[in-house]
Amino acid sequence: SQQGEEDPQALSIQEGENATMNCSYKTSINNLQWYRQNSGRGLVHLILIRSNEREKHSGRLRVTLDTSKKSSSLLITASRAADTASYFCAPIGRTGANSKLTFGKGITLSVRP
Amino acid sequence: EAQVTQNPRYLITVTGKKLTVTCSQNMNHEYMSWYRQDPGLGLRQIYYSMNVEVTDKGDVPEGYKVSRKEKRNFPLILESPSPNQTSLYFCASSRGKSGNTIYFGEGSWLTVV
Numbered sequence: 001s002q003q004g005e006e007d008p009q010a011l012s013i014q015e016g017e018n019a020t021m022n023c024s025y026k027t028s029i030n031n032l033q034w035y036r037q038n039s040g041r042g043l044v045h046l047i048l049i050r051s052n053e054r055e056k057h058s059g060r061l062r063v064t065l066d067t068s069k070k071s072s073s074l075l076i077t078a079s080r081a082a083d084t085a086s087y088f089c090a091p092i093g094r095t096g097a098n099s100k101l102t103f104g105k106g107i108t109l110s111v112r113p
Numbered sequence: 114e115a116q117v118t119q120n121p122r123y124l125i126t127v128t129g130k131k132l133t134v135t136c137s138q139n140m141n142h143e144y145m146s147w148y149r150q151d152p153g154l155g156l157r158q159i160y161y162s163m164n165v166e167v168t169d170k171g172d173v174p175e176g177y178k179v180s181r182k183e184k185r186n187f188p189l190i191l192e193s194p195s196p197n198q199t200s201l202y203f204c205a206s207s208r209g210k211s212g213n214t215i216y217f218g219e220g221s222w223l224t225v226v
Contacts, residue, residue: 033214033215035215040201040220040222041219041220042117042203042217042218042219042220043156043203043205043215043217044217045214045215045216048214088155088156090215103148103155103156104155105153105154105155106155106156
């Protein structure tokens with residue numbers, strides 16, 4: 001099954017700083033998605049980047065994709081305490097796609113007020 | 114409002130007592146799946162369904178059953194629960210098979226004693 005591996009496992013920053021989170025994967029993808037999970041809640045979709053895109057923005061979020069390195073980064077600018085959550089990447093393969101999608105362990109982001 | 118609804122949200126049960134966790138989505142999605150989330154292990158897929166009457170095993174199917182008799186519903190059945198099935202469970206759905214946003218339920222906390 002296709003699975004993303006997030007890095008670092010945990011990240012602690014001060015409010016106002018930028019947070020950079022990384023994701024690596026193993027096989028060719030159709031697209032890659034990032035999700036956020038607040039403690040004990042369901043995952044919420046943040047952003048989707050297609051395999052033919054290199055960068056995408058959504059508000060304070062910036063996602064990059066490097067298919068040659070099989071990696072993606074999620075940047076949260078001007079972080080807020082409310083950004084404290086776990087973040088997961090989901091690489092979606094070209095065949096079978098979501099069918100065998102397993103999320104990684106995620107990145108625990110703590111934003112200190 | 115687009116929703117994936119799980120019930121019950123919280124349950125404490127005893128070993129061997131059959132239970133069903135229901136999942137319903139109102140988005141007419143073809144694809145549905147179940148995950149369990151455990152500390153240090155991330156989200157692991159239990160079963161998934163590509164459409165009505167089409168189900169398949171994920172990465173950790175042992176001890177679980179599912180059915181997909183209607184498009185909107187995808188119940189998770191634990192025929193004889195054991196303590197190692199104590200976990201946080203998530204139902205998810207998405208449109209079609211490849212690369213679309215995945216919508217998650219709010220989670221079901223299950224404790225088996």
